[in-house]
Amino acid sequence: MRRHHLKWLHGVLALxxxxxxxxxxxQAGFGAQAxxxxxxxxxxxxxxxxxxxxxxxxxxxxxxRIAMADGDVDVAALxxxxxxxxxxxxxxxxxxxxxxxLLAGKPIATTIARRVAHMEPGNPVAQLVLAGIEVQRxxxxxxxxxxxxxxxxxxxAIIQKPxxxxxxxxxxxxxxMRAWLGPRTEAGAVGGAYLLQEGLMADLSNRPxxxxxxxxxxxxxxxxxxxxxxxxWASLLARQGxxxxxxxxxxxxxxxxxxxxxxxxxxxxxxxxxxxxDAGDGIAxxxxxxxxxxxxxxxxxxxxxLLRLALDLRPGFSLPRMLAAQALAAxxxxxxxxxxxxxVDAADTLAPSAALMRAAILARAGSAAASLALLAGLQTAxxxxxxxxxxxxxxxxxxxxxxxxxxxYSAALSLLGSQDAARARCLYGRGIVEERxxxxxxxxxxFLASLALSPDDPVVLTHLGLAWSNQGKAFPRxxxxxxxxxxxxxxxxxxxxxxxxxxxxxGDFSAALRTLERAAELLPDDAAxxxxxxxxxxxxxxxxxxxxxxxxxLALSSK
Numbered sequence: 001m002r003r004h005h006l007k008w009l010h011g012v013l014a015l016x017x018x019x020x021x022x023x024x025x026x027q028a029g030f031g032a033q034a035x036x037x038x039x040x041x042x043x044x045x046x047x048x049x050x051x052x053x054x055x056x057x058x059x060x061x062x063x064x065r066i067a068m069a070d071g072d073v074d075v076a077a078l079x080x081x082x083x084x085x086x087x088x089x090x091x092x093x094x095x096x097x098x099x100x101x102l103l104a105g106k107p108i109a110t111t112i113a114r115r116v117a118h119m120e121p122g123n124p125v126a127q128l129v130l131a132g133i134e135v136q137r138x139x140x141x142x143x144x145x146x147x148x149x150x151x152x153x154x155x156x157a158i159i160q161k162p163x164x165x166x167x168x169x170x171x172x173x174x175x176x177m178r179a180w181l182g183p184r185t186e187a188g189a190v191g192g193a194y195l196l197q198e199g200l201m202a203d204l205s206n207r208p209x210x211x212x213x214x215x216x217x218x219x220x221x222x223x224x225x226x227x228x229x230x231x232x233w234a235s236l237l238a239r240q241g242x243x244x245x246x247x248x249x250x251x252x253x254x255x256x257x258x259x260x261x262x263x264x265x266x267x268x269x270x271x272x273x274x275x276x277x278d279a280g281d282g283i284a285x286x287x288x289x290x291x292x293x294x295x296x297x298x299x300x301x302x303x304x305x306l307l308r309l310a311l312d313l314r315p316g317f318s319l320p321r322m323l324a325a326q327a328l329a330a331x332x333x334x335x336x337x338x339x340x341x342x343x344v345d346a347a348d349t350l351a352p353s354a355a356l357m358r359a360a361i362l363a364r365a366g367s368a369a370a371s372l373a374l375l376a377g378l379q380t381a382x383x384x385x386x387x388x389x390x391x392x393x394x395x396x397x398x399x400x401x402x403x404x405x406x407x408x409y410s411a412a413l414s415l416l417g418s419q420d421a422a423r424a425r426c427l428y429g430r431g432i433v434e435e436r437x438x439x440x441x442x443x444x445x446x447f448l449a450s451l452a453l454s455p456d457d458p459v460v461l462t463h464l465g466l467a468w469s470n471q472g473k474a475f476p477r478x479x480x481x482x483x484x485x486x487x488x489x490x491x492x493x494x495x496x497x498x499x500x501x502x503x504x505x506x507g508d509f510s511a512a513l514r515t516l517e518r519a520a521e522l523l524p525d526d527a528a529x530x531x532x533x534x535x536x537x538x539x540x541x542x543x544x545x546x547x548x549x550x551x552x553x554l555a556l557s558s559k
Contacts, residue, residue: 057086061093068100071331077104084112091119098125102308103301122151124160125305131163132312135280140171155290155302158190162197162286170279174205189296192221193289196229200276200285203236211236224252227260227319228285231267231275238272246271255292255319257326262387263353270349284310288320300327315343318350322357334365352378356387363395371395386415390426397433405433424454428463435467458485462498469502478502486515493522497529504532509539527556 064079080097087093094116101109102125113129120126131146144167150160199214215233222229230253237246250271254260260267276282291306304327310320321340328337338361344354355378362371372395378388389412396405409430416423431446447464451457465481468474482499489495500516503509516533523529534549 057083057093060086061096064096064100068096071333073100073104076100077106081108081112084115088115089119091116091123094119095123095125098123098129099301099305102129103304105308105311117149121149124150124152124156128156128309129312131167132283132309135167135170135283135313138170140167140279143167144171155294159286159290162194163283165197165201166279166282166286169201169204169282174201188221189293192218192226192229193286193293196222196226196232196289197282197286200232200282203232203274204276204278204282208236208240224249225254226289227253227255228275228289229253234271235274243271255323258322259353259356259387260350262356262382262385263350265382266349266352280313284314284317284320287313288317288323291320291323303327316345316348318344318348318354322350322354325354325357325361329361329364334361337361338365352382356391359388359391359395363391363398368395368399384415386412386419386422386426389415390422390429393426393429397429400436402433402437406430406437409433420453424450424457424460427453428457428460432463456484456488458488458492458495461485461488462495465502466498469505472505475502475506479506491522493519493526493529496522497526497532500529500536501532504536504539509536512536513540525556527553530556 060079060082064076064083067073067076067079077097077100080093080100084090084093084097094112098109098112098116101112110129110133113126116123117126117130127146127150131143134140134143134146144164147160147163147167150156195214195218199211199218202208202211202214212233215229215236218229219226219233224230230249234246234250234253237243237249247268250267251261251264276285287306287310291303291310294300294303294306304324307320307324307327310317311324321344325337325340328334328340338358341354341358341361344351348354355374359371359374359378362368362374372392375388375392375395378385379392382388389408393405393408393412396402396408409426412426413423413430416426427446427450431443431450434440434443434446444464444467447460447467450460451464454460461481462485465478465485468478469482479499479502482495482502485495486492486499496515497519500512500519503512503515513533513536516529516536519529520526520533530549531553534546534553537543537546537549
């Protein structure tokens with residue numbers, strides 16, 4: 001994927017980047033005389049437009065921009081809608097209103113899309129929204145017209161061809177993808193995504209001999225972990241009676257942070273089912289594929305928009321729902337993330353993974369009791385799986401229910417087998433609790449066992465190295481371990497501060513001073529780092545600077 005340049009993202013910037021404050025009023029054009037009347041399929045509120053409307057519209061537009069920058073798309077959607085009502089012929093406001101309402105999942109996005117398409121017939125987001133309505137109705141010719149109307153560069157130009165191909169496939173043309181793409185010209189992940197679409201169409205056309213080479217070629221660009229590819233290829237192999245090969249392909253599919261392996265029993269049971277059953281499913285999967293690419297290229301709003309388009313087409317599609325919930329939770333919107341996951345059907349193939357995600361979000365949001373209740377249900381439903389026990393251990397550890405946490409971690413370890421990463425995490429978690437309970441020998445054994453499984457884990461390296469240093473033993477090894485962690489995470493102020501603390505305890509004051517100064521640059525408001533920096537200045541004979549840092553540390557700790 002890294003071979004492919006970032007040009008494919010450029011076309012979305014005009015739609016998603018916030019406008020500069022100094023230009024906002026001029027670009028928005030407040031004070032325009034046009035009124036969006038009843039003859040235009042409008043969004044007007046019940047009042048006539050006057051100069052007050054323009055003023056309120058300007059304020060709403062600015063509030064919308066601020067809300068969008070803060071990640072509050074619900075507020076942004078409403079404010080941009082108010083601004084668009086005040087200035088209904090303004091394409092700049094229309095684009096923002098459409099993007100925000102689409103991201104917020106508001107049904108009125110369809111109405112806005114019609115108005116934006118009237119002003120800007122080539123607006124790709126508007127045409128995608130309107131095409132989605134036609135896809136749901138089975139009006140493939142109309143959907144194709146909307147896709148063909150899209151203009152611009154970047155990602156929208158890249159997905160236009162496969163969208164047109166799916167529309168023609170839905171209308172009965174089975175060679176649509178090959179006809180639209182012709183000879184392969186795209187490299188990297190985009191080329192792989194194209195090959196995947198062509199493979200899906202060949203598979204749906206009952207041409208397995210054509211589909212499998214396309215899946216194999218797509219894997220070379222997308223990687224074995226691409227979940228959509230893994231499910232599709234595994235389904236094809238299973239339908240041919242090649243079950244061992246199918247299970248091997250399926251087991252490689254993964255997505256970071258979703259714990260899809262927790263649903264592997266259901267995935268294996270449904271291995272022969274087609275994940276893409278028709279052209280509408282194909283379009284939804286296409287949106288998901290490019291949403292994942294957008295995330296990898298650090299374009300989160302574009303990714304969220306594509307996920308919303310997928311859910312508009314297929315509301316029961318659990319994968320984009322889980323991906324959207326993951327993004328919402330990462331942005332601190334736990335309630336919205338939980339609402340997104342609540343719509344996953346209990347019978348869905350990925351329902352166990354969605355439930356595990358809900359438990360993790362509940363725990364992070366401070367609802368430990370609700371999280372533990374959900375985990376207890378998962379333990380009963382899937383008694384041979386370690387994941388609920390491991391997460392339960394984490395939740396109980398955070399709640400300082402130490403004896404219960406150790407029991408949960410131990411139960412997880414008894415079920416984990418040879419899963420090195422999960423065992424390492426579990427051993428570290430149990431070690432933290434054992435150390436807190438005063439059982440250092442047991443904690444040390446667990447920390448070392450965790451490092452044996454995951455020797456480059458910077459968190460465990462730092463924790464054990466710092467613990468040894470605080471105990472006054474194994475100084476050379478402790479310093480080496482924390483130094484290694486600092487190299488693994490060079491911009492982590494906490495690890496840098498821990499290294500400085502170890503160097504200070506070892507008596508290497510010059511090294512400690514350099515390290516702690518860098519740590520203070522990374523985390524200027526950390527009281528402990530400032531205190532140790534004061535100690536380092538004092539050891540170096542720089543008393544005035546030491547007193548300043550100690551005073552700063554005291555002020556920070558009292559906040």
